[in-house]
Amino acid sequence: MKKVVIAIFLLFSVGLSTELAGQCDAESYTSACIPKLATGFNFLKSYKIDGEGGTKDKVEYSYVFTKGTQYMINLCTPGANVDGIVVSLYDANRNKVASSKINGQVVSAIAYPCNATGIYYIQYTFDGSAAHCGGSALGFKR
Amino acid sequence: MAKRNVMRSLIPMIALVLLAACSSGKKSDEQAFLESQDTARDNGPTIPEEVIGSILQQIPSPLEISAMLKESGSRYEPGLLNSPDNLPKYNSNYKKALNLGVFGTDLGYTNIYQKSKDGIQYLSSIKSLANDLNIGQFFDIETIGRLAANSKNLDSLLLITTQNFNNINGYLQNQRREHLSVLLLTGGWVEAMNVVSQAALATPSNKELQEKVGEQKIIIEKLILLLGFYKDDANMAGLLKDMQSLMAAYEKINIVYTYKESTVEVVNGVAVIKDNSSTTIQITKEDVKSISALVGAMRDRIIG
Numbered sequence A: 001m002k003k004v005v006i007a008i009f010l011l012f013s014v015g016l017s018t019e020l021a022g023q024c025d026a027e028s029y030t031s032a033c034i035p036k037l038a039t040g041f042n043f044l045k046s047y048k049i050d051g052e053g054g055t056k057d058k059v060e061y062s063y064v065f066t067k068g069t070q071y072m073i074n075l076c077t078p079g080a081n082v083d084g085i086v087v088s089l090y091d092a093n094r095n096k097v098a099s100s101k102i103n104g105q106v107v108s109a110i111a112y113p114c115n116a117t118g119i120y121y122i123q124y125t126f127d128g129s130a131a132h133c134g135g136s137a138l139g140f141k142r
Numbered sequence B: 001m002a003k004r005n006v007m008r009s010l011i012p013m014i015a016l017v018l019l020a021a022c023s024s025g026k027k028s029d030e031q032a033f034l035e036s037q038d039t040a041r042d043n044g045p046t047i048p049e050e051v052i053g054s055i056l057q058q059i060p061s062p063l064e065i066s067a068m069l070k071e072s073g074s075r076y077e078p079g080l081l082n083s084p085d086n087l088p089k090y091n092s093n094y095k096k097a098l099n100l101g102v103f104g105t106d107l108g109y110t111n112i113y114q115k116s117k118d119g120i121q122y123l124s125s126i127k128s129l130a131n132d133l134n135i136g137q138f139f140d141i142e143t144i145g146r147l148a149a150n151s152k153n154l155d156s157l158l159l160i161t162t163q164n165f166n167n168i169n170g171y172l173q174n175q176r177r178e179h180l181s182v183l184l185l186t187g188g189w190v191e192a193m194n195v196v197s198q199a200a201l202a203t204p205s206n207k208e209l210q211e212k213v214g215e216q217k218i219i220i221e222k223l224i225l226l227l228g229f230y231k232d233d234a235n236m237a238g239l240l241k242d243m244q245s246l247m248a249a250y251e252k253i254n255i256v257y258t259y260k261e262s263t264v265e266v267v268n269g270v271a272v273i274k275d276n277s278s279t280t281i282q283i284t285k286e287d288v289k290s291i292s293a294l295v296g297a298m299r300d301r302i303i304g
Helices: A003-024 A027-036 B003-037 B050-054 B064-069 B084-089 B092-110 B116-132 B140-146 B152-176 B178-202 B207-214 B215-228 B234-250 B285-303
Strands: A042-052 A058-065 A070-075 A085-090 A097-100 A109-113 A120-124 A132-142 B254-258 B263-267 B270-274 B276-284
Touching: A003 A070, A027 A042, A042 A058, A042 B064, A042 B152, A058 B215, A070 A085, A085 B092, A097 A109, A097 B276, A109 B003, A120 A132, A120 B276, A132 B064, B003 B263, B050 B152, B050 B178, B050 B215, B064 B092, B064 B207, B084 B092, B084 B116, B092 B116, B092 B152, B092 B178, B092 B285, B116 B140, B116 B152, B116 B215, B140 B152, B152 B178, B178 B207, B178 B234, B178 B285, B207 B276, B207 B285, B215 B234, B234 B285
Parallel strands: A109 B270
Antiparallel strands: A042 A132, A058 A120, A070 A109, A070 A132, A085 A097, A085 A120, B254 B276, B263 B270
16 A cells, blocks of 8 residues: 555656646746846836747737836846847837847847837747746836 | 455545545635626636737736826825725625726825825725735735835835736636726726826826827727627626727827837847837817716716
């Protein structure tokens, strides 16, 4: 009986740990990103970036940005740099208005002083990313 | 051998009993909640929850309007807010969810203006409504109260209250109770809209306030879309009708968008964008007057 119980416990443990190893804990990265918003920015939203191990080529959210307000979107990923995750901003007509990739260099945040009210798409893509996993926070200031 | 056979047949049975126990307990809680709902969930939308979720997340925080009001020089006007003493009026879950949104906006407004004493007045009403809607676990009133007691904690206070409301919306969507999220956001938006339209009326020379009223056309379109998913419910249909009347007043208002490629420079590791696009909002003082009257009437029905 004891052997059966141990065997069941081991089966559950191995299964669980394997599943966890393949998971993207995006929540922990979003939590880490919120306090990293620059001084003066008020937190608005947090966004999970889960590329599902590379099966997704982008993760997208949308938000109404307002003229006269400055927004900041930052990125948090495993490791020290941004792990190839690029955040880009598109207007309602899908014109690109901002990106964290500038001349081949990827930075960890964009500051966007909005001059045109409307729906914007916040798109995260993976440019040579290893983990395809991260988090992001959106803040505003007037 | 016989003992082993008994064990073999017992394990799946125990598992079944445990599963049944767990699921029946969950169903009982859920059933109790559903029975307490006066919003007809069964008549709810058949569209995927992701669609509702993606529209809900587009709605901007009322905090942005409060911050704009303060920056524009508008005076703090507590008389424009809903009184927390109105709490006993809210007996249905429909009213509770709407007014949780209203009080959330009022709390944010008092926080932005650093009127923490006024803000504290809202905390117990917020907690009470949240408890009644089974989402009270998301409000740590002790922490919020402690932060509110010291004006130096404004940033932390704004952060924690925003997180609480975000967590509630996420939870409600996971629980397939998005209709409550829709009500919460609608109540919060109507309250913010009432404050800004009253401020615009009071200072007709302030073009920025007028434009702020005008650009809400984008949000109304989203709210109409959301409420339309629940139009088979009498309460939601009433709200939808109000929102459609408001939209009719917005028909004359044009938001003209001009796209021009933005430029960028990297400053201290941050890509700082220069937005060269623009919007022009075509709205008159008369438009503001008719809109604020409609918003005021809608708000009276919500808080009354």
